[in-house]
Amino acid sequence: xxxxxxxxxxxxxxxxxxxxxxxxxxxxxxxxxxxxxxxxxxxxxxxxxxxxxxxxxxxxxxxxxxxxxxxxxxxxxxxxxxxxxxxxxxxxxxxxxxxxxxxxxxxx
Amino acid sequence: xxxxxxxxxxxxxxxxxxxxxxxxxxxxxxxxxxxxxxxxxxxxxxxxxxxxxxxxxxxxxxxxxxxxxxxxxxxxxxxxxxxxxxxxxxxxxxxxxxxxxxxxxxxxxxxxxxxxxxxx
Numbered sequence: 001x002x003x004x005x006x007x008x009x010x011x012x013x014x015x016x017x018x019x020x021x022x023x024x025x026x027x028x029x030x031x032x033x034x035x036x037x038x039x040x041x042x043x044x045x046x047x048x049x050x051x052x053x054x055x056x057x058x059x060x061x062x063x064x065x066x067x068x069x070x071x072x073x074x075x076x077x078x079x080x081x082x083x084x085x086x087x088x089x090x091x092x093x094x095x096x097x098x099x100x101x102x103x104x105x106x107x108x
Numbered sequence: 109x110x111x112x113x114x115x116x117x118x119x120x121x122x123x124x125x126x127x128x129x130x131x132x133x134x135x136x137x138x139x140x141x142x143x144x145x146x147x148x149x150x151x152x153x154x155x156x157x158x159x160x161x162x163x164x165x166x167x168x169x170x171x172x173x174x175x176x177x178x179x180x181x182x183x184x185x186x187x188x189x190x191x192x193x194x195x196x197x198x199x200x201x202x203x204x205x206x207x208x209x210x211x212x213x214x215x216x217x218x219x220x221x222x223x224x225x226x227x228x
Contacts, residue, residue: 030212031212035153095211099145099153
C-alpha cells in the first residue's frame, strides 16, 4: 500500500517560514491535498491539487509537489497557525485515499 | 451555509452495530462524492470509505471492508455508514467530508464529527 511520510513535528519562530514535507514514492505524479487541524476541531482544507488555495485561506499558505516530496510552506508564521497538518493523496493502484501521519507545527 | 452534520455515534459493545448519518445542507448534495474519515483518540486521520455522487463507485479501507457499508440518499441529502462487527480499534471520531471527485478530489468540507466508542 502507498505510504506518505511526514515529520512528526516542526518548530518555527513567529514571522519566519515553516516548511512541512510529505514524502511518497513518485508523489509528484499524484495530486496532493493538505489539511490543518486545530485541537478539538475538524480538519480544514488549506491546499488542494498540490498548490491551489481554497477561498478564505491566507496567501501565506502555499504548496509544491515534485519527485518524491510534496511541501506545504507557511510564510510569516503566526501563533494562530499552530496546528496539526496532514497531507493526503488518492492511490489509484488500490483505490484508497491515504493520509500522512501528520505534522505538529509549533510556533515558538 | 454549506454544512455537514454527523449523528449516530455512541457507546457500543464489541461485535455490535451502529449506523452513522451525515446530513448535508447548503449545496447540491447529489453533485458531490462523499467520504468517511476517522480519527482514533490522539492519533492521525484515517480514510474509511468513499462513495461517488450516484453511488456507482464505492471504496473501502482494508481495515473496514466487509464490516462497514457506505450509502447515500440523494433525495434526503444524507450519507450513511453502517458499521457491523465493531472492534475496539474502531473507536474514533468519525467525520463525513465532501469531495468534488471520487478519487483525486480534495475533502473540502468536513462535519464536526461523531464519537464512536467500542467497549465492553
